[in-house]
Amino acid sequence: MNKIAVVTGGVAGIGEAIALGLVEDGYKVVVCDVNRERGQAVQERYPGKVFFKECNVAEEDSVRRLIQEVVDAFGRIDVLVNNAGIIRRRAGEEISTADWDVVFAVNVRGAFLMCKYAAEVMKQAGSGRIVNISSVAAKMGDITSAPGYGPSKAAMDGLTKTFARELAPYGITVNGVAxxxxxxxxxxxxxxERRAAIIEAIPLKRLGQPRHVAACVRFLVSEGADFITGEIIDVNGGFLMD
Ligand SMILES: NC(=O)c1ccc[n+]([C@@H]2O[C@H](COP(=O)([O-])OP(=O)(O)OC[C@H]3O[C@@H](n4cnc5c(N)ncnc54)[C@H](O)[C@@H]3O)[C@@H](O)[C@H]2O)c1
Incomplete structure (x- = not known):
């Protein structure tokens, strides 16, 4: 197998677990991030399997350059995971317009730009899988006082469904994980205290691990998921059942 996956924000936390899960499934994985130091460290830990590219997903030129570099180096993009995301915690009446805008720029515009440019490559191949990492906050509002975050993830879910419809005729599926x-x-x-309160509200009475999100992504890009598109799958220990 010589398949290529691109994981945004793939040098830390959930993104790194997704990247390593895809490596286990045989992919070569390009992780792109604004954090060069961590990116280079991840690349060094998995030589020949994980490749770091510096990219700010909120900037169109940066995304265009990234996709071109991936195509030049590998000739294909089989999987795109839009995982890069940020949060700004403030009460609604305190958050600045700049903080609101930057959350939307990374979480929504970033996912949009990555879908737009990666889809061009996938369309030519007649196949592809895109997975957007959303949040429970998309469905129930933000519970941690971050008024830009929940709405940005709700917009991302709308983007997932819109691209799922638009790209279905090209054999490309687009799903989300929340x-x-x-x-x-x-x-x-x-x-x-906060940690205890969060755990108490989860029916399974524990926090999730990055590998739980990665497992869901690995399923969505697998053969078994080829009739699933436009779906957002919850990974939340039962916190929200809908
Ligand atoms: N951790 C949680 O409990 C949780 C819950 C719900 C949703 N999520 C979502 O999961 C995703 C990953 O979360 P995490 O907890 O691993 O976060 P994290 O902060 O550990 O990792 C996010 C990564 O994205 C990168 N990044 C930030 N801005 C970027 C940009 N403009 N361009 C490229 N890369 C950028 C960061 O450098 C970082 O490496 C996010 O989208 C987040 O909203 C996380």
Missing amino acids: PHAIETDMSAQWSP
Whole structure:
């Protein structure tokens, strides 16, 4: 197998677990991120399997350049995972327009640009899989006082369904995964009280691990999922059942 996957924000947390899961499934994985130091470290840890490219998904030139570099180096893109995402925590009346805009620029425009340019490559091949990493906050609003975040993930879900319809005739599926309370650098910053309250609200009474999100992505890009498109799968320990 000589398949190529691109994972945005793939040098840390959930993105790194997704990248390594896809490596286990035989993919060569291009991880793109704004964090050069971590990117180079991941590439060095998995030589010949993980390739780091610096890219800011919110900037069109950066995305265009990234996709061109991947095509020049590997000639194809079989899987795209839009995982890069940011959050700005503030009360609604306190958040600045700049903070609101940057969350939308990375979470929504970034996913849009990556879909747009990767789809051009996938269309030529007549196949491809795109997975967008959303959040439970898309469906129930943000529970951690980050007014730009939940709406940005809701927009991402709309993008998933829109691209799923548009790209279906080309043999490309587009799905989402909506996690909640996954143990990453982000959750390491919670106070013990906050951590306990979050766990208490989850029926399975524990936090999720990055590998749980990765397992879902690995399924969505597998042969077995080739009749699934426009779907958003929850990975949340039962926190939201809908
Ligand atoms: N951790 C959770 O509990 C949780 C819950 C729901 C959804 N999510 C979503 O999962 C995804 C990954 O979350 P995580 O917890 O692993 O976060 P993280 O902060 O550990 O990793 C995000 C990565 O994205 C990169 N990134 C940020 N802005 C970028 C940009 N403009 N261009 C390219 N890369 C950029 C960061 O450098 C980082 O490596 C995010 O989309 C997040 O919204 C996480």
